[in-house]
Amino acid sequence: MMAVAGPDVARTETPPGPTAAALAAPAVEATGLTKRYGNRLALHDVSLRVDPSECVGIFGPNGAGKSTLLRVLSTLARPTAGRVRCCGLEMPAQASEMRRLVGVVGHQTYLYDDLTVWENLDFYARLYGLRDAGDRIRQVLDLLGLGDRTEERVRALSRGLQQRLAIARAILHRPRVLLLDEPDTGLDREGRDRLASIIGEQVRLGGAVVLTTHAVEFGCQVASRVLFLDRGRLLWERPASGDLVDELERQLRRRA
Amino acid sequence: MTAARQIYAIVRKDLLLELRAREQVTGMAVFALLTLVTFNFAFDLTGADRAASGSGALWVAIIFAGLLGMGRAAAIDRQQGAWEGVLLSPVDRGTIFLGKLASALLFIGIVEALALAVFAALFSLPVLHPMVLLVVCLGTVGFGTLGTLFSVMAATTRAREVMLPVLLFPLSLPIVISAVRATTLLLTDRQAEVGPWISLLLGFDVLFLGISYVVFGHAVEE
Numbered sequence: 001m002m003a004v005a006g007p008d009v010a011r012t013e014t015p016p017g018p019t020a021a022a023l024a025a026p027a028v029e030a031t032g033l034t035k036r037y038g039n040r041l042a043l044h045d046v047s048l049r050v051d052p053s054e055c056v057g058i059f060g061p062n063g064a065g066k067s068t069l070l071r072v073l074s075t076l077a078r079p080t081a082g083r084v085r086c087c088g089l090e091m092p093a094q095a096s097e098m099r100r101l102v103g104v105v106g107h108q109t110y111l112y113d114d115l116t117v118w119e120n121l122d123f124y125a126r127l128y129g130l131r132d133a134g135d136r137i138r139q140v141l142d143l144l145g146l147g148d149r150t151e152e153r154v155r156a157l158s159r160g161l162q163q164r165l166a167i168a169r170a171i172l173h174r175p176r177v178l179l180l181d182e183p184d185t186g187l188d189r190e191g192r193d194r195l196a197s198i199i200g201e202q203v204r205l206g207g208a209v210v211l212t213t214h215a216v217e218f219g220c221q222v223a224s225r226v227l228f229l230d231r232g233r234l235l236w237e238r239p240a241s242g243d244l245v246d247e248l249e250r251q252l253r254r255r256a
Numbered sequence: 257m258t259a260a261r262q263i264y265a266i267v268r269k270d271l272l273l274e275l276r277a278r279e280q281v282t283g284m285a286v287f288a289l290l291t292l293v294t295f296n297f298a299f300d301l302t303g304a305d306r307a308a309s310g311s312g313a314l315w316v317a318i319i320f321a322g323l324l325g326m327g328r329a330a331a332i333d334r335q336q337g338a339w340e341g342v343l344l345s346p347v348d349r350g351t352i353f354l355g356k357l358a359s360a361l362l363f364i365g366i367v368e369a370l371a372l373a374v375f376a377a378l379f380s381l382p383v384l385h386p387m388v389l390l391v392v393c394l395g396t397v398g399f400g401t402l403g404t405l406f407s408v409m410a411a412t413t414r415a416r417e418v419m420l421p422v423l424l425f426p427l428s429l430p431i432v433i434s435a436v437r438a439t440t441l442l443l444t445d446r447q448a449e450v451g452p453w454i455s456l457l458l459g460f461d462v463l464f465l466g467i468s469y470v471v472f473g474h475a476v477e478e
Contacts, residue, residue, distance in 0.1 A: 100346040108337025112338050113335055153276075
């Protein structure tokens with residue numbers, strides 16, 4: 001695995017906002033989550049808890065509800081029923097404070113095609129009110145191997161490099177919780193290694209990660225616990241291990 | 257101060273995007289100018305008729321150009337899911353609304369400045385009078401407020417190009433009627449009668465601004 005920046009580089013200061021109580025609370029706590037789109041039930045009574053210093057991998061076939069779950073946890077979608085807490089903050093009442101603590105990589109990059117790499121991160125740094133924006137942007141770009149591409153427009157980057165920039169955007173504000181929806185999409189070997197290092201650093205520094213991926217081996221490598229979701233229901237959870245890879249692939253094939 | 261900085265960040269980003277891609281103002285300006293030129297050649301009018309038709313032509317140009325620009329702005333924000341990136345930030349939804357409104361007013365304002373100059377030349381009417389400019393500003397704020405709200409709502413629907421005008425036009429009618437009437441009165445030298453229309457415009461501006469600021473957060477929720 002590629003060595004990337006240590007803790008002093010990855011997180012040079014505590015992000016503003018969270019109180020001591022918030023930092024001691026479970027990173028993510030969801031109870032009885034149900035999400036309905038019209039007649040379609042995307043999530044049904046899903047409960048999960050992710051502690052600080054933990055990376056949870058969520059697996060399941062297409063349409064299992066993984067992305068919906070992450071959208072709800074990230075405050076992008078409001079649950080039809082159930083409760084979400086993040087670092088002691090309750091959604092939707094404290095959604096704005098929650099967003100400061102959460103970094104998200106989604107199916108889309110959340111980037112502006114006609115802005116440069118630097119301008120995109122600078123825009124988000126301004127929205128998050130980062131005081132050391134310039135330094136932090138340089139740090140995350142170096143972490144993702146994009147330090148020499150600051151003046152390139154996003155439109156001109158390859159899919160893999162755009163995905164790296166999306167990851168840089170997600171960690172820019174030093175989130176306590178990382179919600180990663182198939183973050184390895186389009187990444188080459190080096191990109192995956194960098195992603196694994198970032199996840200490792202996040203966990204080592206007391207942060208939490210919730211990850212969905214179809215790359216079973218990669219998921220089992222970075223996660224400490226695995227959850228299996230199908231048709232909106234949480235079917236089982238187990239500690240992650242190399243032995244689980246075959247079992248997960250078998251289940252994914254069977255339920256595809 | 258934080259909100260002001262966040263609004264500035266949104267406007268700055270929209271301005272940068274426009275300077276790069278030139279997708280909004282150019283299209284809006286061309287549309288507005290074509291409308292004014294077409295109306296000018298379509299009607300050979302004199303005196304009061306010229307003022308009445310002229311104010312109608314001016315507001316048709318402003319409103320349709322604004323509609324074009326706000327729809328395009330929402331589409332640009334939707335590319336690559338960037339809008340969701342903004343929603344994921346800890347910026348208050350009302351502040352996001354004010355940022356998008358400020359951008360919309362800036363772009364419409366640029367097009368209006370051009371359209372008013374061309375209108376003055378084509379129609380030979382005193383459209384650069386301070387009172388006319390006040391009416392244009394008030395009308396633009398009201399229309400831009402509703403447009404900002406509905407362009408974001410319409411962008412989440414499948415038939416977004418159709419939905420924006422369908423949502424926007426009925427509700428903006430009071431603004432459009434007041435603005436057209438006030439402009440006509442001013443261009444026909446009946447300034448004594450214009451007070452109630454300006455009050456009405458002001459009232460609707462305040463009402464729409466207040467409602468839009470409050471409901472914007474719900475409008476962008478999934």
